[in-house]
Amino acid sequence: MLETRDLTMSYGERTLWTGLDLTLKPGQLTALTGPSGSGKSTLLNCMGLLEQPTSGEIWFDGRELTRMRPGAVRRFRRDHLGYLFQNYALVENATIAENIDVALKVRGRRGNAAMSDALERVGLAGREDDRVSRLSGGEQQRVALARLIVKEPSLVLADEPTGALDHGNTEIVVSLLRNLADSGACVVIATHDDWVRDQCDETVSLEARGTASRVGVGAAPR
Numbered sequence: 776m777l778e779t780r781d782l783t784m785s786y787g788e789r790t791l792w793t794g795l796d797l798t799l800k801p802g803q804l805t806a807l808t809g810p811s812g813s814g815k816s817t818l819l820n821c822m823g824l825l826e827q828p829t830s831g832e833i834w835f836d837g838r839e840l841t842r843m844r845p846g847a848v849r850r851f852r853r854d855h856l857g858y859l860f861q862n863y864a865l866v867e868n869a870t871i872a873e874n875i876d877v878a879l880k881v882r883g884r885r886g887n888a889a890m891s892d893a894l895e896r897v898g899l900a901g902r903e904d905d906r907v908s909r910l911s912g913g914e915q916q917r918v919a920l921a922r923l924i925v926k927e928p929s930l931v932l933a934d935e936p937t938g939a940l941d942h943g944n945t946e947i948v949v950s951l952l953r954n955l956a957d958s959g960a961c962v963v964i965a966t967h968d969d970w971v972r973d974q975c976d977e978t979v980s981l982e983a984r985g986t987a988s989r990v991g992v993g994a995a996p997r
């Protein structure tokens with residue numbers, strides 16, 4: 776479970792959000808919405824320990840992330856965190872296998888079985904030796920998801936993961952994120968896409984005035 780307690784973020788005079796008290800449960804997809812510039816990416820970056828909030832606390836599974844020392848931060852990110860970006864964040868001149876191997880090594884896992892299983896789950900079975908630079912956007916995002924599947928993160932932070940995709944690929948990505956949640960991960964998706972939002976169990980909406988509202992449990996057809 777991820778909790779934020781009285782979380783505030785300001786850059787100089789400008790407050791992005793203030794007094795955020797959120798509880799995000801494992802097994803759930805949470806949509807993070809709000810106008811451009813409302814601080815969705817910044818909130819994900821705080822949850823992922825890439826940025827420090829101005830004040831307040833972030834807790835994950837009984838540990839206060841905001842108080843961790845640098846070594847513990849590195850271990851938390853290595854062992855528990857999965858990030859998914861709009862631009863896929865893959866090594867483009869490497870193969871699919873080489874990209875996924877990074878996550879396998881991090882988990883201390885070896886073997887082709889985990890990799891081929893993950894590739895099968897994302898619909899890229901047998902494509903290990905394909906170069907990432909030759910793949911379509913949807914295929915690249917599925918490689919990024921295969922990398923998450925082998926990493927088995929307990930916290931998945933997705934920043935506009937479908938922003939560059941057509942609807943078919945958007946559906947595939949959301950369904951794979953749903954699978955990660957079903958395996959027990961806490962999944963947060965920053966999105967401008969109403970369809971993606973409606974697939975989530977809950978929506979947290981950041982307002983331009985620096986507050987957040989929970990828009991309740993979404994329709995979430997499964």
Ligand SMILES: Nc1ncnc2c1ncn2[C@@H]1O[C@H](COP(=O)(O)OP(=O)(O)OP(=O)(O)O)[C@@H](O)[C@H]1O
Binds near residue numbers: 809816
């Ligand atoms: N390091 C920084 N220093 C100063 N201002 C920053 C910094 N990082 C982000 N900002 C500002 O904070 C605001 C929120 O940015 P953020 O990217 O989190 O918004 P967002 O809701 O994700 O936007 P979008 O929907 O357009 O991606 C923006 O106005 C941005 O310019």
